[in-house]
Amino acid sequence: MDIQPPATSLVFPDSITFNKFFKPVRIEADVFDLEVEGQIPTVLQGAFYRLGADTQYPPYLGHDIYLNGDGMMTMVRMENGHADLRTRFIQTERFKAERAARRSLYGRYRNPYTDTPEVRGKDRGTANTTAFWFGGKLYALKEDNRPTEMNPHTLETIGYTDFGGTLKGRTFTAHPKIDPRTGNMIAFAYNSDALVSNFIYLYEVAPSGVVIREERFEAPYSSMIHDFLVSENYIAFTLYPMLADQKRVEAGGPFFSWDPSHQTMVAIIPRGQGVAGLRWYHSPKLCMETHTMNAWEEGSVLHLEHFISNSGWYSQFPHVSDPNPKEEPPFGQRWSFDLSNPADEYIVTPMVPHPGEMPVVDGRFSGSYCQHIFFGAINTQLGPMLDWGPMGPPFNCLAHLDQKTGAISHYYPGANASTEEPVFVAKSDTAPEGDGWLISVIGRRDENRSDVVILDSMDLAAGPVATIRVPFRLRYAFHGCWVTAAELDWGL
Ligand code: V55
Ligand code: FE
Numbered sequence: 001m002d003i004q005p006p007a008t009s010l011v012f013p014d015s016i017t018f019n020k021f022f023k024p025v026r027i028e029a030d031v032f033d034l035e036v037e038g039q040i041p042t043v044l045q046g047a048f049y050r051l052g053a054d055t056q057y058p059p060y061l062g063h064d065i066y067l068n069g070d071g072m073m074t075m076v077r078m079e080n081g082h083a084d085l086r087t088r089f090i091q092t093e094r095f096k097a098e099r100a101a102r103r104s105l106y107g108r109y110r111n112p113y114t115d116t117p118e119v120r121g122k123d124r125g126t127a128n129t130t131a132f133w134f135g136g137k138l139y140a141l142k143e144d145n146r147p148t149e150m151n152p153h154t155l156e157t158i159g160y161t162d163f164g165g166t167l168k169g170r171t172f173t174a175h176p177k178i179d180p181r182t183g184n185m186i187a188f189a190y191n192s193d194a195l196v197s198n199f200i201y202l203y204e205v206a207p208s209g210v211v212i213r214e215e216r217f218e219a220p221y222s223s224m225i226h227d228f229l230v231s232e233n234y235i236a237f238t239l240y241p242m243l244a245d246q247k248r249v250e251a252g253g254p255f256f257s258w259d260p261s262h263q264t265m266v267a268i269i270p271r272g273q274g275v276a277g278l279r280w281y282h283s284p285k286l287c288m289e290t291h292t293m294n295a296w297e298e299g300s301v302l303h304l305e306h307f308i309s310n311s312g313w314y315s316q317f318p319h320v321s322d323p324n325p326k327e328e329p330p331f332g333q334r335w336s337f338d339l340s341n342p343a344d345e346y347i348v349t350p351m352v353p354h355p356g357e358m359p360v361v362d363g364r365f366s367g368s369y370c371q372h373i374f375f376g377a378i379n380t381q382l383g384p385m386l387d388w389g390p391m392g393p394p395f396n397c398l399a400h401l402d403q404k405t406g407a408i409s410h411y412y413p414g415a416n417a418s419t420e421e422p423v424f425v426a427k428s429d430t431a432p433e434g435d436g437w438l439i440s441v442i443g444r445r446d447e448n449r450s451d452v453v454i455l456d457s458m459d460l461a462a463g464p465v466a467t468i469r470v471p472f473r474l475r476y477a478f479h480g481c482w483v484t485a486a487e488l489d490w491g492l
Contacts, residue, residue: 008057008058008060008103008104009058010057010058010103011058012024012055012058013058013059013062013063015063016388016389016390017055017063017064017065017066017390018055018058018064018390020387021389021443021445021448021473021476022066022389022390022475022476024054024055024056024069024475025054025072025472025473025474025475026054026055026056026072026089027087027472028087028088028089029085029086029087029472030084030085030086031084031085031470031471032084033082033083033084034076034083034084034085034468034469034470034471035468035469035471036081036082036083036466036467036468036469037464037466037467037469038454038464038465038466038467039081039465039466040078040081040082040083040454040465040466040468041427041437041454041465041466042080042081043425043427043428043437044078044425044437044454044482045078045079045080045484045485046077046078046482046483046484046485046486046487046488047075047076047077047078047152047482047483047485047488048074048075048076048078048423048439048452048480048481048482049073049074049075049131049133049138049152049480049481049482049483050073050074050131050420050421050423050441050474050477050478050479050480051071051072051073051074051127051128051129051130051131051140051141051477051478051479051480052069052071052072052074052128052474052475052476052477052478053066053067053068053069053070053071053072053126053128053475053477053478054069054070054071054072054089054475055068055069055070056070056089056095056098056099056104057098057102057103057104058104059104059107060103060104060105060107060116061104061107061108061114064108064109065109065315065316065317065390066316066390066391067109067128067316068108068109068110068126069126069128070089070090070092070094070095070126070128071089071090071092071095071126071127071128071129071140071142071148072087072088072089072090072128072475072477073087073088073089073090073131073140073150073155074086074087074441074474074477074480075087075152075155076452076468079485079490083452083468085470086154086155087155087474088154088155088156088157090126090127090128090140090148090150090157091156091157092123092125092126092127092148092157093122093123093124093125094106094119094122094123094124094125094126097118097119097122101118105118105119106119106124107252108252108254108255109254109255109316110144110195110249110255111249111252111253111254111255112124112195113249113250113251113252114252123145125142125144125145125146125148125160126142127140127141127142127145127148127157128140128142128478129141129142129143129174129478129479130142130174130175130478130479130480130481131479131480131481132147132174132176132479132481133152133481133483133487134176134178134185134205134207134209135185135205135206135207135208135209136207136487137149137152137161137209138150138151138152138483139161140157141172141173141174141175141176142174143171143172143173143174143175143189143190143225143226144171144191145160145170145171145172146160146161146162146167146169146170146171146172147160147161147172148160148161149161152483152488153488161209163205163209163210163211164209164210166210166211166212167203167211168214169189169192169193169201170189170192170193171189171190171191171192172187172189172203173187173188173189173190173225173226173227173228174226174478174479175226175227175228175291175292175479176205177228177230177366177367178363178366179230179367180363180364180365180366180367181232181367183207184204184205184206184207184212185203185204185205185207186202186203186204186230186235187202187203187204187205188200188201188202188203188225188228188235188237189201189203190222190225191222191244194246195244195246195249196222196244196245196246196249197222198218198219198220198221198222199216199217199218199219200216200217200218200219200225200237200267201214201215201216202214202215202216202217202235202269202274202275215274215275216275217267217269217275217278219237219239219267220239220262220265220280221239221241221243221262222243222244223239223240223241223242223243223244223256223262224240224242224244224256224317225237225239226289226290226291227289227290227291227292227306228292229292229294229295229304229305229306230271230295230366230367231295231296231297231302231303231367231368232296232297232367232368233270233271233272233297234268234269234270234271234295234297234302235268235269235271236266236267236268236269236295236302236304237266237267238264238265238266238283238288238289238304238306239264239265239266239267240264240265240286240287240288240289241258241259241260241261241262241263241264241286241312242256242257242258242288242312242313242317243256243257243258243259243262243320244256245257254317254318255317256316256317257312257317257318257319257320258288258311258312258313258314258317258318258319258320258325259320260286260319260320261320263282263283263286264282264283264285264286264287264288265280265281265282265283266280266281266282266283266304266335266337266346267279267280267281268281268302268337268339279339280344281337281344281345281346282344285310286310287308287309287310287311288308288309288311288312288313289306289307289308290306290307290308290309290313290330290357291306291307291330291357291358291359292304292305292306292307292359293305293306293307293332293359293361293370293373293375294361294366294367294370294373295367296367296368296369296370298369300338300339300340301336301337301338301339302336302337302339303334303335303336303337303369304334304335304336304337305332305333305334305335305351305373306332306333306335307330307331307332307333307356307357307359307375308330308331308332308333309327309328309329309330309331310328311325311326311327311328312325312327313327313392314326314327315327315388315390315391315392316391327392329355329378329392329393330355330356330357331350331351331352331354331355331356332350332351332352332356332359332373332375332401333348333349333350333351334348334349334351335347335348335349336348336349351373351401351403352375352377352399352401352408353408354377354378354379354380354399355377355378355393356375356376356377356378356395356399357375357376357377357395358375358376358395358420358421358422358479359373359374359375360373360374360375360421360422360423360424360438361373361374361424361434362424362426362433362434362435362436363424364426364433365433369403370403370433370434371402371403371404371433371434372400372401372402372403372433372434372457373400373401373403374398374399374400374401374422374424374438374457375398375399375401375422376395376397376398376399376419376420376421376422376440377395377396377397377398377399377410378393378394378395378396378397379396379397379399379410379412380396382396382397382410382412383396383397383412383414383415384396384415386416386418386445389418389476391476394418394443394476395418395419395420396412396413396417396418396419397410397411397412397413397419398410398411398413398419398422398438398440398455398460399460400457400458400460409459409460409461410460410461411453411455411460411461411463411464413442413444413451413453414444415446416444416445416446417442417443417444417445417446418442418443418445418476419440419441419442419443420440420441420442420443420476420477421440421478421479421480422438422439422440422455423438423439423440423480423481423482424436424437424438424457424482425437425438425439425482434457434458435457435458436457437454437455437456437457437465438454438455438456438457438460439452439453439454439480439482440452440453440455441453441474441477443473443474443476448472448473449469449470449471449472449473450470450472450473450474451467451468451469451470452467452468452470453466453467453468454466454467454468
């Protein structure tokens with residue numbers, strides 16, 4: 001018998017994307033009744049979902065960035081104080097093709113020109129960014145493809161949706177917003193017409209799962225647009241020069257690179273009038289928006305609250321000319337635009353004295369003023385910086401900003417432990433704004449293991465009311481959501 005050794009290495013490279021605490025985990029688990037320290041609040045009947053990247057095979061090109069991993073969904077189902085865990089890969093075309101071949105076949109992030117001949121022209125979506133619940137359905141979102149529908153109970157992959165034929169575009173953001181006034185989803189898409197395109201699409205989707213509004217406008221350049229802002233009457237985008245370049249992509253290069261020859265800009269669109277009322281502003285400073293907190297209106301002033309870095313995101317994408325650029329951490333800022341003023345100007349107010357990211361507000365109030373903002377943070381007064389991972393410097397705490405008092409409080413999970421994006425669940429339908437439970441995954445590096453913690457949003461310093469111990473490591477993930485038992489229809 002002719003025995004063939006594997007054609008490519010089955011060992012993950014000893015590089016920052018794949019080593020130490022960020023080594024791919026690849027475990028599709030079912031663990032019934034995790035250990036629970038403390039008490040899961042009785043209102044938390046439902047499931048916490050989170051989505052991340054957990055590369056199935058060592059990249060055949062030898063190197064890869066974290067953002068290009070295969071989608072892996074985590075579900076922690078909570079019922080009467082018990083917690084059950086399920087993790088599943090998203091069964092994308094890419095995942096299935098590589099599993100059948102038992103090796104990596106796809107090349108660089110968003111670059112089909114780097115794929116092996118076996119998969120040329122095949123779908124290359126990874127569905128790895130946001131677990132999102134809308135209209136009674138669970139989606140795995142990735143901004144360079146359509147939403148992937150998932151079975152919320154089994155985590156089986158159902159496949160791409162085009163919202164019953166009403167979504168014409170090929171792509172869809174990983175950061176749609178739910179308008180709490182209408183229940184509709186406000187979303188956008190970019191690089192939809194072509195791999196690299198200047199057009200940005202706006203969508204509104206009804207809870208019935210039908211696109212009810214579509215418009216598009218043209219940006220001055222094609223770049224990464226990861227997140228956006230929605231207030232009661234406005235939609236806003238921060239455009240920053242994380243440029244996509246078709247020629248470079250065709251030559252097998254990185255999809256994005258930071259090009260300081262372009263300016264950071266802001267597009268403000270009145271929701272009623274639509275793109276006909278679009279106004280562009282120019283940022284006096286070159287910077288990038290990492291994620292948005294909230295947008296709200298005060299008379300003629302529109303406030304945009306978001307995390308801003310004064311550099312590109314060099315841990316993922318290079319600088320066009322500087323071979324050794326310095327990545328700056330993001331800080332929270334409020335940008336205030338007086339829309340009655342015709343001038344191209346706005347006021348920048350710092351919100352947080354230390355770096356932060358992955359913010360959340362109480363979704364019942366998003367688009368209106370939110371007093372309370374929650375996020376992952378780096379506060380070296382609480383403990384030392386953790387070793388850098390493939391996404392830059394990891395958080396060492398969770399933070400709560402009270403905008404009314406200016407106070408910032410923290411949850412510090414202990415030494416050599418990192419936090420992830422907090423997910424907010426209101427304590428009840430009538431609870432005051434911001435009064436809820438925060439759910440976050442803690443990476444315990446010394447134990448090579450993860451915890452899911454539940455904190456009182458109004459008292460982070462008190463520490464978790466419940467710690468759900470996961471007996472293995474959940475690979476650092478991106479965005480999650482909470483879905484109630486009623487929405488999940490457990491009765492059936
Ligand atoms: C981001 C994340 C992505 C991506 C593009 O956080 C931007 C920003 C997890 O994937 O593909
Ligand atoms: Fe994101």
